[in-house]
Amino acid sequence: MGELVLAEGGVFVPPGAKDFFLPPIFGGVTKPMVLVVLSVIIIGVFFLLATRSFKLVPSKFQFIAESVYDMGRNSIAREQIGGKDFKPFVPLIVTLFTFILVNNLFGIIPIIQFPTMSHIGFPLAVAVLVVYPVYHFVGFKRHGFVGYLRNQLFPPGVPKPVYILLAPIEFFSKFIMNPITLAIRVFAAMFAGHLILLVFTLAGEYLLLEAGGLLKPVSLLSFAFAIAMTFLEALIQVIQAYIFALLSASYIGMALASDH
Amino acid sequence: MVNTLILAAEGTPSPVLPHTSEIILGLIAFLLLLWVMQKFVAPRFEALYSERAAKIEGGIERAEQAQAQAQKMLDEYKEQLAEARAEAARIRDDARAEGTQIVEELREQAQAESARIVAQGQHQLDAQRAQIVAELRADLGKVAVQLAGKVVGEALEDEARRRGTVDRFLNELDAVAAPATK
Numbered sequence: 001m002g003e004l005v006l007a008e009g010g011v012f013v014p015p016g017a018k019d020f021f022l023p024p025i026f027g028g029v030t031k032p033m034v035l036v037v038l039s040v041i042i043i044g045v046f047f048l049l050a051t052r053s054f055k056l057v058p059s060k061f062q063f064i065a066e067s068v069y070d071m072g073r074n075s076i077a078r079e080q081i082g083g084k085d086f087k088p089f090v091p092l093i094v095t096l097f098t099f100i101l102v103n104n105l106f107g108i109i110p111i112i113q114f115p116t117m118s119h120i121g122f123p124l125a126v127a128v129l130v131v132y133p134v135y136h137f138v139g140f141k142r143h144g145f146v147g148y149l150r151n152q153l154f155p156p157g158v159p160k161p162v163y164i165l166l167a168p169i170e171f172f173s174k175f176i177m178n179p180i181t182l183a184i185r186v187f188a189a190m191f192a193g194h195l196i197l198l199v200f201t202l203a204g205e206y207l208l209l210e211a212g213g214l215l216k217p218v219s220l221l222s223f224a225f226a227i228a229m230t231f232l233e234a235l236i237q238v239i240q241a242y243i244f245a246l247l248s249a250s251y252i253g254m255a256l257a258s259d260h
Numbered sequence: 261m262v263n264t265l266i267l268a269a270e271g272t273p274s275p276v277l278p279h280t281s282e283i284i285l286g287l288i289a290f291l292l293l294l295w296v297m298q299k300f301v302a303p304r305f306e307a308l309y310s311e312r313a314a315k316i317e318g319g320i321e322r323a324e325q326a327q328a329q330a331q332k333m334l335d336e337y338k339e340q341l342a343e344a345r346a347e348a349a350r351i352r353d354d355a356r357a358e359g360t361q362i363v364e365e366l367r368e369q370a371q372a373e374s375a376r377i378v379a380q381g382q383h384q385l386d387a388q389r390a391q392i393v394a395e396l397r398a399d400l401g402k403v404a405v406q407l408a409g410k411v412v413g414e415a416l417e418d419e420a421r422r423r424g425t426v427d428r429f430l431n432e433l434d435a436v437a438a439p440a441t442k
Contacts, residue, residue, distance in 0.1 A: 017275045033285050040293045047297065051304035056312055069305050087306075091298040099293055120275065121282025129287050130294075191275060 012206045015198035020118055020191070035116045039102040043095075072097045072245060080249035085256050089249065092134065096126065097245035100186060104237035107194055108230050115190035115237065123183035123244075131248045132179035139255030148255070182247055186240045193233045200226035401426040 024030050050065030058066055072094030077086040100117060107115030117123050139148045152174050153167045204222035207215055404426060 020275055028281065032282065036286055036289045040289045043293055044296045047301040051301055051308075054304055054308045056308070056315060066305070069301075073305070090306075091302040092294060094302070095290070095294045095297045099290055118275075119279070119282055121278035121280075122286035124278050125283040125286035126290050129283070130290060 012203070012210070015195060015202055019198055020194070022114075031114055032116045032119045032122065035106050035112065035114060036103065036122060039099060039106070039116065043098045043102055047098075068098060069094055076242070076245050076249050080246065081253040081256065085253075086249075089134075089252055092130075093245050093249050096131070096248055097241055099126070100244045101238060101241035104186070104190060104241055105234070107190060107197075107237060108233050115194050117186050117240075118190040118194050120183065120187045123186045124180075127179045127183035127244075127248075131182060131251065135248075135251040135255040136175075138252060142256055143258075151258070152255070178251060182244065186244050189236055189240045193229075193236055196229050197226055197233060200229060397430055400430070404429075 022031050025034060047065060047069075050062055054062065073086075073090045076097065077090050077093040080086075081089055100123075103116035103122065106112045107118070136148075139152065142148070143151055153170045154163055155166070155170070158166060200222050204219040204226060207219035207222060211219070
């Protein structure tokens with residue numbers, strides 16, 4: 001779309017929200033939809049292949065798979081949920097981490113170059129329809145309806161009158177905001193990151209093709225920035241996946257904990 | 261430009277409003293992946309971990325056993341060594357004691373022997389002396405009587421009286437001689 005505009009008027013149009021809504025590839029199927037399916041296939045095949053013939057002394061491939069699984073299992077799930085209860089949640093946490101990670105990394109993989117999570121529907125589906133029900137469900141199951149509400153809304157160690165303020169805030173944050181912020185965090189980071197890459201790349205392209213002779217070399221600077229930002233994006237994409245899994249595990253851990 | 265912007269704004273939905281189709285697809289995709297992980301991947305990892313843990317624990321246990329055995333053997337050796345040392349010391353002491361005993365015995369024997377020899381010599385001497393004394397006494401008595409008879413001119417007929425006289429004389433002689441021999 002940007003190129004179309006450039007061809008028409010030769011005026012630089014900064015990239016915006018429209019660049020995230022590419023025309024469908026066929027029928028109603030859009031690029032992010034294909035990418036989500038692709039990510040599921042990549043992760044599933046990766047783990048199934050890695051775990052097919054496990055050995056006590058790992059091969060290189062198995063070692064990589066183990067490192068990823070260990071990260072979700074030990075440094076996220078066990079740390080946040082606690083050594084006693086974390087086992088049943090390991091698949092969920094590892095899936096969250098790898099799913100978000102691969103979909104984020106799509107943003108800097110050549111040709112694909114689109115972070116699926118910059119479409120808010122996907123993180124929202126995972127956060128609101130998976131993580132949110134899971135942690136409240138296990139909380140209610142562990143402590144009973146009243147016990148769980150008391151646990152969550154009336155944290156101990158606070159003077160009684162403060163509860164008038166604190167309980168509604170806790171309710172608002174735990175039952176309404178947590179899943180939404182979880183989704184928005186990764187969405188916003190991916191959206192903004194992709195936009196920054198677009199700005200530098202399109203600006204570089206525009207400067208190279210349309211700008212006056214003296215300004216043309218500046219496009220190199222713009223491309224260099226685009227490359228530097230790509231590295232930064234890679235970091236942010238991994239961090240966002242980690243944070244998503246970490247916070248999900250933390251919510252589950254808080255729901256299960258007996259005292260606040 | 262204004263036109264294109266408006267067109268763009270009209271054509272593109274707000275990025276913060278989710279698409280229903282994307283939510284559904286995202287949910288299905290995620291749940292599918294979660295199912296695969298839960299059903300196949302996680303059990304394999306957990307089995308591997310428990311197997312590895314068992315192996316390591318087994319190894320540790322074996323090592324501990326070997327160590328305990330080595331410790332036991334070391335203790336045994338030490339004990340044996342101590343026993344051997346004690347025995348050696350005992351044997352040495354025994355030998356020393358025996359040596360002293362032998363020396364003592366030998367000395368005693370030698371002393372006894374020498375004492376016996378001395379006593380025998382003494383005895384012999386005494387016997388000889390007694391014999392000599394007896395002989396001398398007899399001779400002396402006879403000589404003295406003869407001499408006295410010659411001097412007196414007559415034989416002393418009274419035997420009993422004669423004996424008493426001679427014996428008394430000899431006893432007196434012994435009494436004089438005894439302090440000298442002591």
